[in-house]
Amino acid sequence: MxxxxxxxxxxxxxxxxxxxxxxxxxxxxxxxxxxxxxxxxxxxxxxxxxxxxxxxxxxxxxxxxxxxxxxxxxxRGVVFQSHALMPWMTTLANVEFGVRSRWPEWSRAQVGAHSTKYLEMVGLGKALHKKPSELSGGMKQRVGIARAFAIEPxxxxxxxxxxxxxxxxxxxxxxxxxxxxxxxxxxxxxxxxxxxxxxxxxxxxxxxxxxxxxxxxxxxxxxxxxxxxxxxxxxxxxxxxxxxxxxxxxxxxxxxxxxxxxxxxxxxxxxxxxxxxxxxxxxxxxxxxxxx
Known part of the structure; x- marks a missing residue:
């Protein structure tokens, strides 16, 4: 099936x-x-x-x-045509938001480490603390992809x-x-x-x-x-x-x-x-x- x-x-x-x-x-x-x-x-x-x-x-x-x-x-993780990031949050915080929703019992350290791993996978390990306004269009889409993968749908x-x-x-x-x-x-x-x-x-x-x-x-x-x-x-x-x-x-x-x-x-x-x-x-x- x-x-x-x-x-x-x-x-x-x-x-x-x-x-x-x-x-x-x-x-x-x-x-x-x-x-x-x-x-x-x-x-x-x-x-x-x-x-x-x-x-x-x-x-x-x-x-x-x-x-x-x-x-x-x-x-089911979704990546839209637009990046759909929360502008007041950092790159890392945008990914952590989804991870925390998926595993609410995790500690802050666990959530941070897990989110960082997926951001590094899309080449954004050096942009963890930047806001969306500081990122290029391609970088914003990478954050969206990392956020979708990070919840392991x-x-x-x-x-x-x-x-x-x-x-x-x-x-x-x-x-x-x-x-x-x-x-x-x-x-x-x-x-x-x-x-x-x-x-x-x-x-x-x-x-x-x-x-x-x-x-x-x-x-x-x-x-x-x-x-x-x-x-x-x-x-x-x-x-x-x-x-x-x-x-x-x-x-x-x-x-x-x-x-x-x-x-x-x-x-x-x-x-x-x-x-x-x-x-x-x-x-x-x-x-x-x-x-x-």
Whole structure:
């Protein structure tokens, strides 16, 4: 059984109008990293909020570790698009706040040591006592990531956390996130508009059709070795097959599902399809990124 199971999920804001999304079904295994991609308006963030317990679906169910999700829980850590830090607290205090909520019986020394460990993991060991106003955008997002990991959730939910960062900072934090996830075997569900980011980070990629009445149209399995890095990924022919498949869906096929009867998502492994075209994409070439 899947660690996370989403069954027939739907959300509508107007009872007389069409659903934003409906018949959304997918599962996530324990320790799996899953990205979801789709055009703006298809309901990606709403799905994430339902998984987090911050929003209620109009229909369907979400089960995590055998229990139905009903409301927020420290078993699910969330990193938002904005850093969402408390501005009057230091970097360390922002992380300690969550840790203290998770383990109220811990001493101040235990909370401080645990929080410091995760801040050091994201490269902020020398910024423990700085306020958010003294940090760059990338550093603020690192604090948010450290805070989410520090409560040791069963599942991590990321709502396009690197979207507002410059390319160099985003790449650095991607590497740090990948390193922590692999070390902790963390289960992750992440929204992204960056095709290359999804291929780098994910074990599988959920492709959503356009809204309204959006749904998971395809599940793309990333068949490349798990130890892939940003510097080596473009040397693997599978990368181009997967990338071309994702771009083709987003540009040409994401609207083809409108009005069609509900069906199970198509599971594809484009990286292993030898007949798929391999286009030239030299290192440093621009990435495809859909602006929301």
């Amino acid at each position: 899947s660690f996370l199971k989403v069954e027939s999920l739907a959300r509508r804001y107007d009872k007389a109008g069409p659903a934003v999304f409906e018949n959304v079904d997918f599962g996530i295994a324990r320790g799996e990293f899953v990205c979801i991609i789709g055009h703006s308006g298809c309901g990606k963030t709403t799905i994430l909020n339902v998984l987090a317990g911050l929003d209620e679906a109009s229909g369907g169910h979400v089960f995590m570790d055998g229990r139905e999700v009903r409301g927020p829980s420290l078993d 069963k599942m991590l939910l990321l709502d396009e956390p690197f979207g507002a960062l410059d390319a160099l900072t985003r790449g650095t934090i991607q590497d740090e996130l990948l390193s922590i996830v692999q070390a902790t075997h963390q289960t992750v569900f992440m929204i992204t508009h960056d095709v290359d980011e999804a291929i780098l980070l994910a074990d599988k990629i959920l492709l959503m059709s356009n809204g309204p009445q959006a749904r998971i149209a395809e599940i793309v399995e990333v068949t490349m070795p798990r130890d892939r890095t940003r510097s080596s990924i473009h040397h693997d022919p599978q990368y181009y097959r997967i990338r071309n498949h994702l771009v083709d869906f987003l540009v040409s096929r994401s609207n083809d599902y409108a009005g069609l009867p509900a069906s199970e998502p198509l599971v594809v492994r484009p990286g292993l399809e030898e007949d798929a075209p391999i286009e030239s994409h030299p290192p440093g070439a621009p990435v495809v990124r859909l602006v929301s």
